[in-house]
Amino acid sequence: MAEREREYEMGDAELEVLRALWELRSATVRQVLDYLRSHGRHVAYTTVQTFLTRLEQKGVAKSDRRDLAYVYRATVSRERVSRSRLRSLLTQLYDGAAGPLVLQLVRSETLTPDELGELQKLIDRLDSRTKRTNP
């Protein structure tokens, strides 16, 4: 296998199911199915079941028998998965340098004023830290 041991390895469709779990907090196969349907994604009941099983095998979800159906919930946060994927993208396309990516994002995507404010604060904090270490 390509030496890469990317932490949360999963396909796009699997990720969609995981997202459903993040949204719903906890859900049965049917609930996930309904969620996906209501978001325009049409797959069979058993397909969702397969995904949930696979997600559990991969350790990113766990199930728990409730009444007659299993209830699933994610065991990893969206942030964790996101960080992992982002890091992978960074490594694969920018040799790990975040700078170019951030600039590209801010340039080509639209940030809300609030987000811009947040970002500004963050930068100020980093700036002052730099100055202090490097007067």
Place this chain on the structure above:
Amino acid sequence: MAEREREYEMGDAELEVLRALWELRSATVRQVLDYLRSHGRHVAYTTVQTFLTRLEQKGVAKSDRRDLAYVYRATVSRERVSRSRLRSLLTQLYDGAAGPLVLQLVRSETLTPDELGELQKLIDRLDSRTKRTNP
């Protein structure tokens, strides 16, 4: 297939080969192989050949017979692929909102002072534009 028509669809190993093409500008199978080897990636000659062929089929590289060996070069830029992948990540994990991603990146990755400066300039520009539109 999962309805998604992601522009530059390719596996990690294929991407590594494409990266080699970006670095080398143009290269034969062997040159790519050597490049990969020198970067700690060990695969068979024919494996690289397969990847190059597939990349060509996908339209992201083209070949051209030179002497006895084919010479390959990428037909898409790193930026294009990067943008596409990034957009996909954004959609998959943040419903397309760039803000959270940017904040996460700036928070968890290290930017150089130069990059921070760039970023600051960018924000200032965006800020003034916002103020002008929204006094």
Place this chain on the structure above:
DNA sequence: CCCGACCTACTACTTATGTCGGAGGAATCC
């Protein structure tokens, strides 16, 4: 007590990806 609605457990099939090996041709080296 049988029906329909659900649920789980399997099995299965397809395409994409990662990885090669072997066949057969051309240039190269004593």
Place this chain on the structure above:
DNA sequence: GGATTCCTCCGACATAAGTAGTAGGTCGGG
């Protein structure tokens, strides 16, 4: 001029991922 070295062409095989059908249990109503 036969062995060596490269190259290309093709076929192959394993695993992952996307998608789903079938078999067989359970439960609530008529």
